[in-house]
Amino acid sequence: MSQAAAEVQYQIDLSSPEHHLAQVQALFPQTDSHILHVNLPIWRTGRYQVLPLADGVRHFEARDAAGQALSWQRTDVGEWQVQLDKPTAVTISYQLYANELGQRVRHIDATHAFLDASGTLVYSPEFRQEPVQVALRVPDHWQSYSGMGRLGAQQFSAANYDVLVDSPIESGISQQRSFEADGKAYQLVVWGEGNYNLEQIVSDLQKVTAESQAIWHGYPFDHYVFMVHATSGARGATEHINSTIIQLPRFNFRERKDYLRFISTAAHEFIHTWNVKAYRPAAMVPYRYQQENMTPLLWIAEGSTSYFQNQLLLRAGVMTPKEFLDDLAKRIEANQHTPGREVQSVAAASLNQWTSGGGDYAANNSVNIYSEGYMASLALDFSLLHDTALKASYREVHKRLYQDYRVPKGYQVADVLQILQQLSGRDYHDWWQQHVDSPLSLDFAALLAQAGLQLSYGNDSKMQPYLGISLGDGLTLKRVARNSPAWQAGIGAGDELIAVNGIKVTAESFGKRLNDFQAGETITLTLFSNDTLVSHQVVLGQQPSGTLQLQPVKEVSRHQKAFFKAWLGIDWPFDNKGNFKA
Known part of the structure; x- marks a missing residue:
């Protein structure tokens, strides 16, 4: 990569991805500071919870412009302090372990790498607003995508770290489609085999993205990437300023209810490009990556x-x-x-x-x-x-x-x-x-x-008995609704249901058994509560049958x-x- 003044450069080596590992280098420009603060966020945008993101960093090293080792110390869960005796550029290097697909932060395997900078690339507050370049070294048959500006097949640029941290990279073996809507360029990138129909998805995304102008006038981007992971279990989605990442089980696309769930999620994350990314509560501007960003909004x-x-x-x-x-x-x-x-x-x-x-x-x-x-x-x-x-x-x-x-x-x-x-x-x-x-x-x-x-x-609806419990594993009560009949009788979550009116029940038979009674009837529930056998008298409530x-x-x-x-x-x-x- 070409060196530019006050430019932060990242190099990510993904050439041997089979063990979920990458080698990362971050090159910070010359600084006159005596201490260079190096941070990895403690949360990622789109998920408002503290996460152990720095746990994937190992073999941390710091060197000056001459390649000499620099002293450093870990000072916080997401901070390293590098000691500097004289003005110098600083190179930070570390090994990154990335095997957390469902967190939508970092995942590397033999077929792809998904890299969200919040869990991948360290930053220095001193250079947070400086331009950024990212270069990847990947297997020959991999393709790389991001909402960032493209400098080459495996090279991207961003105006600063705030753009970088909100512009994930998807690299690997994937299927891709490009399309336009209302003068804006879009890409659909899908990693993983599944029962999806790329042409249908593109057709629907073209229609949906253009409808954004029913709410807003103008776009906060010129190029946008829909990244999709068709997986064996991970599900969820995260918005970014120029892209989104959506994860669904690989065979949850074809049925109408499943497809609606997917395309609705895509619309949700796309809307976030305005609502959250382009404008958001003042308490979250700018993002404070090393602490919670509290707001009632x-x-x-x-x-x-x-x-x-x-x-x-x-x-x-x-x-x-x-x-x-x-x-x-x-x-x-x-x-x-x-x-x-x-x-x-x-x-x-x-x-x-x-x-x-x-x-x-x-x-x-x-x-x-x-x-x-x-x-x-x-x-x-x-x-x-x-x-x-x-x-x-x-x-x-x-x-x-x-x-x-x-x-x-x-x-x-x-x-x-x-x-x-x-x-x-x-x-x-x-x-x-x-x-x-x-x-x-x-x-x-x-x-x-x-x-x-x-x-x-519906016309066929009738009142049916209501107890106010939800079953978890087997007959263990997962939830007991507050002020429900079961709650009023003193039954709590974690209790294990054994019998109704002295007759043993199973998880499969309990619902049918409950419908043998009428609202207002008193029944006896026998349960294990903290390993102790107890019985409770419950007056059944009522609720309408059918679907609202x-x-x-x-x-x-x-x-x-x-x-x-x-x-x-x-x-x-x-x-x-x-x-x-x-």
Whole structure:
């Protein structure tokens, strides 16, 4: 690579990848400092949790411009301090172990390497804003891709480390397609065999990416890469400023429900190119890689992205109105069966994201910034549509955030409230206190009626007994819903169910056995609790059978149809009999 003044250069040797190892060199320009601080982030963008990223670094060395060894010491989980006696350039070298596919940070094997700089390439705060070059040495038959600028077949450039850390590299044996949409260049790169259809994916991505302009005006990139891993188990996705990485089990593409999950994920990560990457909460600008970045606005970053993802698919014709409304119904039903929604606000969940966990306690006392943020976004959208006589929606809020609060500026709660007031002429402080800073409680029937929709479990639905437990392995209780009949009887997560009314049950027979009773009946559950045999009397509750659906109201008005179109951007999809139009 050509040496440039104040340029940081990285060399990654992947020539022997079969043991998940790489050799990395980082060449920092001359510095007059007595100590060069060298860091590896303790978290990666897109996942708001501290991770042991430096654990993959071994055989760390530091040398001056003459190749002489320099003294250094490890001073923090993600920091090394190199001692300097005189001004000099510094070369850092280390071995990198990369076998963490599901974390979407680093993975190297005989067929490919996925490298996110947050877990791969060290940086120095002193040179964080300097230009960057990355050169890879790879097996002859490998191809390398990134959203960064390309200098050669295996060589990339970035304006600075912040761009580098948000521009992962996929190198190896893969399938690739290039396409254009609305004047922008895209690549689809798929590693791994699977039952996907590349032509269908490209066709749908062309439609979806262009629909982004229904929300924003303009693009924060010229070139974008969709990276896909078809794997044997890893799943998930992470957004970046010029690309995304999506992981799915290799045979989870063909069935319609699986494909919708994939293409919806692609839309979600693509939306993040604006919402999170181009603009984000001020508390996260600039990213502080060596500590948590706390903000009460993560629900906008993530939940609002979830809210918009299927709207892009719907507008693009990739998802049908029925599929969209079925998904919304599932989300509403899941919300109503989340006890934590009565306890934690979406703002508190945003602050708690860095330490959030799973399990029974979390389900009963917490909400998820994705799902609850979706509902807060829905409520805010409907409120704006109502207050502006359908002239402005929540899309307009994000358009303003992109226009006025782009990185390096960032936005705060007061900025969002100001935008809402400008759009509606109404002070939204009280609304924010009720829906964001307090646990969110929505009257979905009244809310959706504005768009001509009603909730229904179907004509054949009937009330069935409700206990309030979820089984884990076998008959061990994974969760007990707060204030459910089982909860009120003193049954807890971790207890092992043995019998109902003195008769042994199995994991396969328990559901059928429960349906032998009526709501309001008292049954006796026998369980092992902390290895002790106990019995509890439980008064069964009730819940409707069937699947929640969204259907049109019987006599939909012209205004309700107009509300529906202003909300989703499509015409009323039902005929006069309440069936979806062909």
